Amino acid sequence: MTRALALATALLLTSLSHIPTAQAADPVHFWDLQPRSLRLLAASPQVMVTRTRTGWDAYCRCPVVLAPSEIPDVMKKAIVAVEDKRYFDHGGVDVAALLSVLKGGLTRGGSTIPMQLLKNLVFHDLRASDVLTRLERKGAEVWYAGLFDEAVGKEELLAAYLNQIEFGGRDIVGLYRACRHYFRKEPKDLTLYEAALLAGMVKAPARLNPLREKTRERAHERALLVLKLMAEQSLITQKEHRQAEKARIRPGMLPEFKIQPQAFAE
Numbered sequence: 001m002t003r004a005l006a007l008a009t010a011l012l013l014t015s016l017s018h019i020p021t022a023q024a025a026d027p028v029h030f031w032d033l034q035p036r037s038l039r040l041l042a043a044s045p046q047v048m049v050t051r052t053r054t055g056w057d058a059y060c061r062c063p064v065v066l067a068p069s070e071i072p073d074v075m076k077k078a079i080v081a082v083e084d085k086r087y088f089d090h091g092g093v094d095v096a097a098l099l100s101v102l103k104g105g106l107t108r109g110g111s112t113i114p115m116q117l118l119k120n121l122v123f124h125d126l127r128a129s130d131v132l133t134r135l136e137r138k139g140a141e142v143w144y145a146g147l148f149d150e151a152v153g154k155e156e157l158l159a160a161y162l163n164q165i166e167f168g169g170r171d172i173v174g175l176y177r178a179c180r181h182y183f184r185k186e187p188k189d190l191t192l193y194e195a196a197l198l199a200g201m202v203k204a205p206a207r208l209n210p211l212r213e214k215t216r217e218r219a220h221e222r223a224l225l226v227l228k229l230m231a232e233q234s235l236i237t238q239k240e241h242r243q244a245e246k247a248r249i250r251p252g253m254l255p256e257f258k259i260q261p262q263a264f265a266e
Contacts, residue, residue, distance in 0.1 A: 038151040042117070042160040064176040065163050066187060068155040071175065074192045076158055077235040078199035082226045084113040085233055087158070092149030093142055114149045115141040117161045167198060168205040182210060185252030192240060193247035196226035210249065220248075 080087045086094050092114045111119065118141050149157060167178035178198055179187045190198075200222035201208045210219040224245060231241040 038148060039153075039156065042121075042148075042152045042156055064174055066159060066174075066176055068159040070187065071159055071162055072188055072190050072195065074195040075162065075175065075187065075190055075198065077230055078192075078195040078226055079158070079162060079202070080113075081229040081233050081235055082199050083116070083202060085229070087113055088154060090149075092145035092147070098142070111138075111141060112145060113161050114145040114157055117157060117164070118144060118148055120164055165202055166205060167201055168209060172205075180254060183249060183252055184254045186254070189252060191247060191250060192236065192244040193223060193227070194249060196230070196244065197223040197249070200226045 084094065086096070090112060092112060094112050097112070152160070162175040164174060166173050167175075168181070172178055172181050175187050175198070178201075179185055179190060179194075182198070183190070183194055197210055197219060201210075201219065203222070207215055208219040208222050209215045210223075227236070227241055227244050230236045231238060236244070
């Protein structure tokens with residue numbers, strides 16, 4: 001009798017614990033997302049997610065999303081060469097680069113492409129310059145980069161990264177808009193030199209703008225550095241390297257593509 005009563009009580013408590021209440025559900029955190037949700041997040045880079053006191057806030061800024069197959073190989077090679085040379089070899093975190101950061105300080109960088117994508121899509125509100133905030137962001141990036149990399153895949157992550165990085169403020173977000181703004185052409189028509197120019201801009205778009213007279217030569221020198229890295233990493237041949245060094249921008253005929261950032265609504 002006692003055992004039966006105890007069993008009935010346990011069953012009652014279990015059933016009560018599953019009854020919906022008027023209280024709000026716990027917020028869904030990034031680390032609770034399943035692989036399918038992570039892939040959707042990466043495939044929708046136009047939605048910027050910001051943590052707030054009451055949950056999450058989202059901002060839509062880049063409606064043009066290119067599939068991996070729509071991004072030319074020269075662009076993929078250029079961005080990997082300058083931003084994450086071991087991208088296709090590591091599992092989200094480049095241990096060698098991370099060790100150099102620990103030796104040289106947080107200002108040394110060391111973020112892989114998955115880590116940068118996490119920062120821009122999920123942790124971009126942690127931009128304060130104090131040490132604790134930087135440690136919090138870097139720790140979160142390192143902790144979840146492997147999960148992100150495995151769930152989404154290399155080609156999809158690389159495309160998502162190129163779709164959402166800024167090439168000159170919020171009006172020039174993503175590879176498509178950058179190609180139309182700077183070269184008046186589609187991404188598929190990029191030359192090797194132009195791809196190196198765009199990849200080099202990621203570091204500091206305002207200081208490496210190829211259209212402004214004051215920054216044009218600096219942007220060219222940065223592009224030459226990217227080409228040099230691509231050759232050193234055997235991503236291009238020495239002949240391609242020499243030819244690209246002599247090249248300059250070859251503008252297309254398309255009009256500038258203008259679209260304003262807009263608030264995101266579900």
